[in-house]
Amino acid sequence: MDFRKTLQCAFQIDLARANQKRQTGFRFSRDLFVKKTPFRLTPYQVQWLLIVGFLTVGYAIYVRYLAIEFSGTALACDAGLQTLLCKSRALATTLFRNSVFGITALVIAALHVIRPSIVLLTLGLIAAGLGIVLYNVVLSGLAIGLLILGFARPAPATA
Secondary structure (H helix, E strand, C coil): CHHHHHHHHHHHHHHHHHHHHHHHCCCCHHHHCCCCCECCCCHHHHHHHHHHHHHHHHHHHHHHHHHHCCHHHHHHHHHCCCCHHHHHHHHHHHHHHCCHHHHHHHHHHHHHHHCCCHHHHHHHHHHHHHHHHCCCHHHHHHHHHHHHHHHHCECCCCC
8 A cells, every 4th residue: 555655646746747847838957958979880881981982092093093194004095095994084084173073072071061971971981082092182181071070960860
Protein backbone atom coordinates (compact mmCIF):
# COMPACT_ATOMS: atom_id res chain seq x y z
CA MET A 1 0.00 0.00 0.00
CA ASP A 2 2.81 2.40 0.82
CA PHE A 3 4.33 1.92 -2.64
CA ARG A 4 1.04 2.79 -4.36
CA LYS A 5 0.73 6.02 -2.36
CA THR A 6 4.29 6.96 -3.28
CA LEU A 7 3.54 6.47 -6.97
CA GLN A 8 0.34 8.50 -6.72
CA CYS A 9 2.20 11.30 -4.93
CA ALA A 10 4.94 11.32 -7.57
CA PHE A 11 2.35 11.33 -10.35
CA GLN A 12 0.53 14.25 -8.76
CA ILE A 13 3.77 16.21 -8.41
CA ASP A 14 4.60 15.60 -12.10
CA LEU A 15 1.08 16.61 -13.09
CA ALA A 16 1.36 19.82 -11.04
CA ARG A 17 4.70 20.65 -12.71
CA ALA A 18 3.22 20.04 -16.15
CA ASN A 19 0.27 22.33 -15.37
CA GLN A 20 2.61 25.01 -14.06
CA LYS A 21 4.74 24.74 -17.17
CA ARG A 22 1.65 25.03 -19.39
CA GLN A 23 0.45 28.12 -17.51
CA THR A 24 3.76 29.97 -17.56
CA GLY A 25 4.87 28.80 -20.99
CA PHE A 26 8.39 28.23 -19.65
CA ARG A 27 10.34 25.15 -20.65
CA PHE A 28 13.00 23.43 -18.62
CA SER A 29 16.54 24.69 -19.14
CA ARG A 30 17.61 21.34 -20.58
CA ASP A 31 15.00 21.81 -23.31
CA LEU A 32 16.36 25.27 -24.10
CA PHE A 33 20.01 24.23 -24.37
CA VAL A 34 19.96 21.12 -26.51
CA LYS A 35 23.50 20.04 -27.23
CA LYS A 36 24.11 19.70 -30.96
CA THR A 37 26.70 17.14 -31.92
CA PRO A 38 29.30 18.31 -34.44
CA PHE A 39 29.70 16.69 -37.85
CA ARG A 40 31.87 13.59 -37.38
CA LEU A 41 32.91 10.89 -39.81
CA THR A 42 32.65 7.17 -39.20
CA PRO A 43 35.73 5.01 -39.85
CA TYR A 44 34.16 3.70 -43.07
CA GLN A 45 33.62 7.24 -44.31
CA VAL A 46 37.24 8.13 -43.51
CA GLN A 47 38.41 5.11 -45.51
CA TRP A 48 36.12 6.10 -48.39
CA LEU A 49 37.55 9.64 -48.38
CA LEU A 50 41.11 8.30 -48.31
CA ILE A 51 40.45 6.08 -51.34
CA VAL A 52 38.70 8.85 -53.28
CA GLY A 53 41.37 11.40 -52.36
CA PHE A 54 44.29 9.22 -53.40
CA LEU A 55 42.61 8.21 -56.67
CA THR A 56 41.76 11.82 -57.50
CA VAL A 57 45.19 13.21 -56.76
CA GLY A 58 46.83 10.23 -58.50
CA TYR A 59 44.84 10.80 -61.68
CA ALA A 60 45.54 14.54 -61.53
CA ILE A 61 49.28 13.89 -61.19
CA TYR A 62 49.09 11.44 -64.11
CA VAL A 63 47.36 14.00 -66.33
CA ARG A 64 49.65 16.84 -65.28
CA TYR A 65 53.00 15.14 -65.63
CA LEU A 66 52.32 12.65 -68.42
CA ALA A 67 49.88 14.60 -70.58
CA ILE A 68 50.25 18.33 -69.98
CA GLU A 69 53.92 18.86 -69.11
CA PHE A 70 55.55 15.93 -70.93
CA SER A 71 56.84 17.43 -74.17
CA GLY A 72 56.56 14.26 -76.27
CA THR A 73 52.88 13.81 -75.46
CA ALA A 74 52.21 17.54 -75.81
CA LEU A 75 53.75 17.63 -79.28
CA ALA A 76 51.87 14.52 -80.40
CA CYS A 77 48.54 15.82 -79.08
CA ASP A 78 49.09 19.24 -80.64
CA ALA A 79 49.88 17.53 -83.95
CA GLY A 80 46.41 15.96 -83.95
CA LEU A 81 46.71 12.58 -82.22
CA GLN A 82 43.25 11.46 -81.09
CA THR A 83 43.79 9.25 -78.04
CA LEU A 84 42.10 9.23 -74.66
CA LEU A 85 45.21 10.81 -73.14
CA CYS A 86 45.09 13.68 -75.63
CA LYS A 87 41.39 14.23 -75.00
CA SER A 88 42.00 14.20 -71.23
CA ARG A 89 44.79 16.72 -71.78
CA ALA A 90 42.56 19.03 -73.81
CA LEU A 91 39.72 18.79 -71.28
CA ALA A 92 41.99 19.38 -68.27
CA THR A 93 43.68 22.33 -69.99
CA THR A 94 40.36 23.95 -70.82
CA LEU A 95 39.03 23.43 -67.30
CA PHE A 96 42.04 24.75 -65.41
CA ARG A 97 42.41 27.79 -67.69
CA ASN A 98 38.89 28.83 -66.72
CA SER A 99 39.44 27.95 -63.01
CA VAL A 100 36.59 25.45 -63.08
CA PHE A 101 38.23 23.12 -60.54
CA GLY A 102 38.80 25.91 -58.02
CA ILE A 103 35.41 27.55 -58.41
CA THR A 104 33.61 24.20 -58.19
CA ALA A 105 35.58 23.25 -55.09
CA LEU A 106 34.83 26.60 -53.48
CA VAL A 107 31.08 26.39 -54.17
CA ILE A 108 30.86 22.83 -52.86
CA ALA A 109 32.91 23.74 -49.77
CA ALA A 110 30.60 26.68 -49.02
CA LEU A 111 27.61 24.34 -49.26
CA HIS A 112 29.43 21.91 -46.96
CA VAL A 113 29.90 24.64 -44.35
CA ILE A 114 26.19 25.47 -44.53
CA ARG A 115 25.01 21.86 -44.31
CA PRO A 116 27.75 19.27 -43.74
CA SER A 117 27.37 15.88 -45.39
CA ILE A 118 29.61 13.09 -46.64
CA VAL A 119 28.42 13.64 -50.23
CA LEU A 120 29.46 17.29 -50.27
CA LEU A 121 32.71 16.44 -48.52
CA THR A 122 33.51 13.80 -51.15
CA LEU A 123 32.67 16.08 -54.08
CA GLY A 124 34.61 18.95 -52.53
CA LEU A 125 37.61 16.71 -51.95
CA ILE A 126 37.55 15.57 -55.59
CA ALA A 127 37.29 19.11 -56.96
CA ALA A 128 39.90 20.49 -54.57
CA GLY A 129 42.32 17.62 -55.24
CA LEU A 130 42.08 18.16 -58.98
CA GLY A 131 42.38 21.92 -58.51
CA ILE A 132 45.47 21.75 -56.29
CA VAL A 133 47.37 19.55 -58.74
CA LEU A 134 46.04 21.16 -61.93
CA TYR A 135 47.04 24.79 -61.32
CA ASN A 136 44.00 26.18 -59.42
CA VAL A 137 45.86 26.33 -56.14
CA VAL A 138 44.44 29.48 -54.54
CA LEU A 139 40.74 28.72 -54.91
CA SER A 140 41.21 25.03 -54.12
CA GLY A 141 43.27 25.82 -51.04
CA LEU A 142 40.54 28.11 -49.78
CA ALA A 143 38.00 25.36 -50.48
CA ILE A 144 40.02 22.86 -48.45
CA GLY A 145 40.02 25.34 -45.56
CA LEU A 146 36.24 25.61 -45.79
CA LEU A 147 35.89 21.83 -45.95
CA ILE A 148 37.85 21.57 -42.71
CA LEU A 149 35.73 24.34 -41.20
CA GLY A 150 32.65 22.24 -41.96
CA PHE A 151 33.66 19.90 -39.12
CA ALA A 152 32.92 22.69 -36.61
CA ARG A 153 29.26 22.82 -37.68
CA PRO A 154 26.59 20.67 -36.06
CA ALA A 155 25.50 17.62 -37.98
CA PRO A 156 22.21 17.96 -39.85
CA ALA A 157 19.21 16.48 -38.08
CA THR A 158 18.01 13.18 -39.46
CA ALA A 159 14.30 12.76 -39.02
